[in-house]
Amino acid sequence: MTIDLHSETRPCGVDAASAAARRVIDALVGSGDMTDADMADIADRLNAVADDLEETAPSRNDRLVNMWVGDGNTRHDPVTGPENPIAPPLEYVGVDSHTIEATTTLGLPYQGPPSSVHGGVSALLLDHTLGVANGWAGTSGMTAELTLRYHRLTPLFEPLTITARQISVDGRKIRTEGAIRTGGEDCVTAEGLFIAKHPPRPR
Amino acid sequence: MTIDLHSETRPCGVDAASAAARRVIDALVGSGDMTDADMADIADRLNAVADDLEETAPSRNDRLVNMWVGDGNTRHDPVTGPENPIAPPLEYVGVDSHTIEATTTLGLPYQGPPSSVHGGVSALLLDHTLGVANGWAGTSGMTAELTLRYHRLTPLFEPLTITARQISVDGRKIRTEGAIRTGGEDCVTAEGLFIAKHPPRPR
Numbered sequence: 001m002t003i004d005l006h007s008e009t010r011p012c013g014v015d016a017a018s019a020a021a022r023r024v025i026d027a028l029v030g031s032g033d034m035t036d037a038d039m040a041d042i043a044d045r046l047n048a049v050a051d052d053l054e055e056t057a058p059s060r061n062d063r064l065v066n067m068w069v070g071d072g073n074t075r076h077d078p079v080t081g082p083e084n085p086i087a088p089p090l091e092y093v094g095v096d097s098h099t100i101e102a103t104t105t106l107g108l109p110y111q112g113p114p115s116s117v118h119g120g121v122s123a124l125l126l127d128h129t130l131g132v133a134n135g136w137a138g139t140s141g142m143t144a145e146l147t148l149r150y151h152r153l154t155p156l157f158e159p160l161t162i163t164a165r166q167i168s169v170d171g172r173k174i175r176t177e178g179a180i181r182t183g184g185e186d187c188v189t190a191e192g193l194f195i196a197k198h199p200p201r202p203r
Numbered sequence: 204m205t206i207d208l209h210s211e212t213r214p215c216g217v218d219a220a221s222a223a224a225r226r227v228i229d230a231l232v233g234s235g236d237m238t239d240a241d242m243a244d245i246a247d248r249l250n251a252v253a254d255d256l257e258e259t260a261p262s263r264n265d266r267l268v269n270m271w272v273g274d275g276n277t278r279h280d281p282v283t284g285p286e287n288p289i290a291p292p293l294e295y296v297g298v299d300s301h302t303i304e305a306t307t308t309l310g311l312p313y314q315g316p317p318s319s320v321h322g323g324v325s326a327l328l329l330d331h332t333l334g335v336a337n338g339w340a341g342t343s344g345m346t347a348e349l350t351l352r353y354h355r356l357t358p359l360f361e362p363l364t365i366t367a368r369q370i371s372v373d374g375r376k377i378r379t380e381g382a383i384r385t386g387g388e389d390c391v392t393a394e395g396l397f398i399a400k401h402p403p404r405p406r
Contacts, residue, residue, distance in 0.1 A: 017249060042220040058238065068317055073314070113401075120327030143353050148326075
């Protein structure tokens, strides 16, 4: 099978700039006010980068159409997109015909409780992973209902395995499960009901 | 009442640098490969900013302790933190003694379906908002279970109202509800069960 579970990160272009932006995000949250860095200068330099990017950016409508051509959302989504500095980004592998997984380690920008992943960030990663598992299994759709159970704190700075498996397809109803685990223990589990429909791509 | 629902964004320091980083994130996702910008140069400039920040950053352990002093997570969390470029950031107001709300407009970095907010981003915003509503109502805790129902697509580029209300406290069990609405219609609703306990702050 050659379904793309995620887009490969390229070593150049917007992917390299987004990887650098991730370093900036991590360093800003890691610094806060505990730094001698000249934050006014840092802000000026970042605003200058934004100015230069905005000056040459396509119109929003052109970009909205273009970003759904080809790979679709996998280049830019907030979980796996190499173009999106918010994305960790996750990189999935197929485990069996209905199951995928990714391994990642999250840092301070994703913190909820002390030294732990924000419960809502876990929800974000799981919602996306369940959706991609549906595509991998052959029938995907839109999230209708998602239930998350939090079993123990999910640690920052330690490798997490994020997995999802499509359980059943009944007419347009798709049921999918997933988990975030560390050291073999469930931290968060998820059950999703998806409906097999897709909104139109922008033209 | 003078409970802080979120930290005020300051016009200088790390908050200004994080605001500039948000502009960079938005412009990168808004550009993708549809730009004549010199992305190698952009990457170099962002990496130089990251280098300068990392050089003067505190140790991870020192930062982990410090970031939980005083305001606690509201300065840096991934939903409301003015120090965190991933955060939109939301700014809550109290509606009544058990209810809070925020209004925000989300752009391309938060996209799931075409021109719509990613379902997992909605989950992130709602999980956090339910938690803050619990603090506002006087009894907060950790998310044990969260159920999200998706009623219609949540639009990008339009004002969204994100609201949450603590429904009941029964021993250590807290029940809280919330919604993301636009134009008076529910896009996503959430029900949460929270347990009134708090992990220790790092020392």
